[in-house]
Amino acid sequence: MESINVREKLNLIDDHWNPRIIGELNGQQVKVAKIEGEFVWHNHKNEDELFYIIKGKLIIEFRDKEVELNEGEMIIVPKGVDHKPIAEQEVWIMLFEPKNIKHTGNVEHKLTVKKFKKI
Amino acid sequence: MESINVREKLNLIDDHWNPRIIGELNGQQVKVAKIEGEFVWHNHKNEDELFYIIKGKLIIEFRDKEVELNEGEMIIVPKGVDHKPIAEQEVWIMLFEPKNIKHTGNVEHKLTVKKFKKI
Numbered sequence: 001m002e003s004i005n006v007r008e009k010l011n012l013i014d015d016h017w018n019p020r021i022i023g024e025l026n027g028q029q030v031k032v033a034k035i036e037g038e039f040v041w042h043n044h045k046n047e048d049e050l051f052y053i054i055k056g057k058l059i060i061e062f063r064d065k066e067v068e069l070n071e072g073e074m075i076i077v078p079k080g081v082d083h084k085p086i087a088e089q090e091v092w093i094m095l096f097e098p099k100n101i102k103h104t105g106n107v108e109h110k111l112t113v114k115k116f117k118k119i
Numbered sequence: 120m121e122s123i124n125v126r127e128k129l130n131l132i133d134d135h136w137n138p139r140i141i142g143e144l145n146g147q148q149v150k151v152a153k154i155e156g157e158f159v160w161h162n163h164k165n166e167d168e169l170f171y172i173i174k175g176k177l178i179i180e181f182r183d184k185e186v187e188l189n190e191g192e193m194i195i196v197p198k199g200v201d202h203k204p205i206a207e208q209e210v211w212i213m214l215f216e217p218k219n220i221k222h223t224g225n226v227e228h229k230l231t232v233k234k235f236k237k238i
Contacts, residue, residue, distance in 0.1 A: 001181065001200070003192045006171075025167035025195050026217050028147060048144035052125075054191075062120065072173075073122045076144050081120070096215060098145055 006032060006054060009119055010092045017111045019095060019103070020119035031095040031116065039085040042105035049077045049097045056091035060084070125151060125173060128238055129211045136230045138214060138222070139238035150214040150235065158204040161224035168196045168216045175210035179203070 009022050010032050017039065019031035032054070041061075051058065052074040060067050060075060061084040069075055077083050103113045128141050128151050135155045142149035151173070160180075170177065171193040179186050179194060180203040188194055196202050222232045 001186060001194060001196060003186050003188050003194050005192050007191055023169065023193070023195050025169055025197075025215065026147060028145060028215070030169070030193075030195075030215075050142065050144055050149070067120060067122050069122050072126055073124050074142070074149075075120060075122050076142050076149075077120060078144075096144065096147070096149075 006094060007092075010034060010054060012119055016090070018113055019116055021116050022119060024099065027099050028096055029099050029101075029116075031097070032119070033093055033095065034090055035085060035087045035093060036090045037087060040104055040107055040109045040111060041082055041084045042107040042109075043080055043082045044077075044097075044101055044105040046079055047098045047101045048079050049101070050095065051075050051077070051085070052094040052096070054092040054094055056087065056089060058091045058093065059086040059088070061086060125213060126211075129153060129173060131238055135209075137232055138235055140235050141238060143218065146218050147215055148218050148235075150216070151238070152212055152214065153209055154204060154206045154212060155209040156206060159223055159226055159228045159230060160201055160203045161226040161228075162199055162201045163196075163216075163220055163224040165198055166217045166220045167198050168220070169214065170194050170196070170204070171213040171215070173211040173213055175206065175208060177210045177212065178205040178207070180205060 138150035
């Protein structure tokens with residue numbers, strides 16, 4: 001049991017859209033990622049997903065609206081709901097989601113990460 | 120699906136050791152609390168628990184060591200591990216834990232919250 005400094009973990013990352021695992025509990029994982037640009041439309045059939053913003057401004061597009069998230073804000077995207085994250089500039093995020101979630105949900109894409117690494 | 124501002128939620132709280140639910144996903148809950156002083160030694164038999172520090176300095180005592188946590192830092196306390204949070208001054212925390220966790224684990228105490236409220 002050690003303290004985990006979230007920004008220090010993010011400082012170790014030098015790529016985008018490649019979440020790293022920083023903790024695990026109750027079958028869920030905590031991940032961090034730097035993201036920039038547009039992600040792909042997708043949903044997670046069986047998993048709710050939490051986005052928490054460490055730095056920057058994230059837009060999440062839904063089919064019927066978009067939500068803006070700034071530092072210290074979070075959103076929970078329920079399972080089955082199509083969403084598309086957009087970061088006009090680099091954004092640092094923390095994610096809470098089940099251990100075996102697929103990165104791009106039901107979509108295979110060049111951004112799909114096959115296996116998440118710990119950091 | 121709305122954005123949730125964690126500090127704004129904490130601004131609504133005017134008591135200590137009384138976590139409020141701000142989100143729920145995959146059978147887990149996200150809670151926030153203001154805490155000050157010493158909590159009671161306890162453990163959670165079946166639940167891992169994540170503490171994330173929004174503001175202030177939290178000490179968590181374990182039987183064999185203590186860990187200091189500052190803003191932007193987190194710790195995961197595995198199930199079954201005795202712990203005692205101590206906040207010398209007020210600390211704002213965010214918690215991730217299973218929905219049906221008992222506040223003080225295996226201990227009944229005046230600080231035990233019977234039912235967590237949403238905020």
